[in-house]
Amino acid sequence: MPPKPSPNYLAGYPVALADQVQKLIEQGLLADMLLLKYPLAHEVRTDKALYDYVLESKGTFLRNAGQLSKVAFDSKLHIIRHALGTHTSISRVQGTKLKTKREIRVATVFKEMPLEFLRMIVVHELAHIKEREHNKAFYQLCQHMQPDYHQLEFDLRAYLTYLEATG
Numbered sequence: 001m002p003p004k005p006s007p008n009y010l011a012g013y014p015v016a017l018a019d020q021v022q023k024l025i026e027q028g029l030l031a032d033m034l035l036l037k038y039p040l041a042h043e044v045r046t047d048k049a050l051y052d053y054v055l056e057s058k059g060t061f062l063r064n065a066g067q068l069s070k071v072a073f074d075s076k077l078h079i080i081r082h083a084l085g086t087h088t089s090i091s092r093v094q095g096t097k098l099k100t101k102r103e104i105r106v107a108t109v110f111k112e113m114p115l116e117f118l119r120m121i122v123v124h125e126l127a128h129i130k131e132r133e134h135n136k137a138f139y140q141l142c143q144h145m146q147p148d149y150h151q152l153e154f155d156l157r158a159y160l161t162y163l164e165a166t167g
């Protein structure tokens with residue numbers, strides 16, 4: 001069987017940009033560049049800490065967007081192109097009310113990532129509470145919560161490409 005192709009985290013970007021990232025990885029420069037740009041680690045290591053962190057962000061931007069029933073790190077979550085985190089929402093009728101159970105899961109690898117990348121993934125998953133699809137409204141909401149969202153997502157994808165290339 002041929003080896004499984006590695007995920008292309010930069011598939012949605014112009015080829016020239018993706019090539020630039022590839023070059024920086026080959027030259028051994030990418031990780032240092034990103035660490036210079038994002039030197040801050042974070043202390044969000046447990047599910048409880050993640051829950052508090054997510055709730056704080058939600059309180060700032062999406063106070064009225066319903067309750068979160070669960071927030072957790074997930075080590076089984078493989079980082080693939082569209083699942084850096086997951087957000088699930090199950091609606092059911094309870095008495096006369098429609099209750100929605102919402103969960104946010106974040107890949108465990110984010111424990112060891114710069115603060116900005118954790119923030120980016122949390123913003124991404126929070127935005128899914130309001131917008132299921134990756135559409136224009138979704139990205140507008142992301143940018144509202146995190147003005148440099150697009151740059152962060154690109155840098156995160158560059159970092160994931162680096163991790164994939166170096167093991």
Ligand SMILES: [Zn+2]
Binds near residue numbers: 082124128134
């Ligand atoms: Zn998404």
